Amino acid sequence: MKKTLFLFSLSLLLNLTLKAQVTHSHWKLSTTKINDCEYDLVFNVTLDKGWHTFSVVKPKVEDEEISPTDIIFKADKSYTLVGGITETKPTPEYDPTIKKTVMLHYNKVVFTQRIKLSSAGKVKINGTYENQTCNDEICDKAPIQKFNFDLHGITSCLK
Numbered sequence: 001m002k003k004t005l006f007l008f009s010l011s012l013l014l015n016l017t018l019k020a021q022v023t024h025s026h027w028k029l030s031t032t033k034i035n036d037c038e039y040d041l042v043f044n045v046t047l048d049k050g051w052h053t054f055s056v057v058k059p060k061v062e063d064e065e066i067s068p069t070d071i072i073f074k075a076d077k078s079y080t081l082v083g084g085i086t087e088t089k090p091t092p093e094y095d096p097t098i099k100k101t102v103m104l105h106y107n108k109v110v111f112t113q114r115i116k117l118s119s120a121g122k123v124k125i126n127g128t129y130e131n132q133t134c135n136d137e138i139c140d141k142a143p144i145q146k147f148n149f150d151l152h153g154i155t156s157c158l159k
Helices: 002-017
Strands: 025-033 036-045 052-054 070-073 079-087 092-097 100-106 108-117 122-132 133-135 137-143 144-155
Touching: 002 036, 025 079, 036 052, 036 100, 122 137
Parallel strands: none
Antiparallel strands: 025 036, 036 108, 052 100, 052 133, 070 122, 079 108, 092 100, 122 144, 133 137
16 A cells, blocks of 8 residues: 555656746747737747747758747738748857757847737737757757737728
C-alpha cells in the first residue's frame, strides 16, 4: 500500500512539474485605433535577462534548430489583414552551431499587424502565437498560445 501511494505521489509530482513549463518571454497584447475601420494589433514581448527570441522572418532554409516567432490569424470575413506583421528591428547575429546569420531580439520586441474591419458590430479576431527563446546554453520552445481581440466595427466599414 505504501509503495502504491509513493508511486502515485511521484507520478503526480512529475506530471505537475512537466505542466509548469517555464517561459522566458512575456506577452502583452493591445490595440491601437488608426481610424474607425483600421486597428493595429500589438504584441509586446518582454524577454528575461540573458534570453533572446527569433524574428518573424523565416530563414531561407528552414532548420529545426531555428523556430521563428509565429503569429497566425484565424481567417474571418469580418476583417482583413493589411500587409504583413512588422517588428522592431532585429539584431543580425552569426550562429556558429548552424553556420548561419539569424535575426534575434533581446530584452523587448514589438510585433504589429494592421487589420481592416469589414463588418459592423462586434468583431472577434482570434489566432495563435508561439516563439522559441534561447540563452547561451539552451533553447526553449514555449507552447502555442491562443489570443483574441474584441473590436467593434461601424457601418462605414462595410464599404
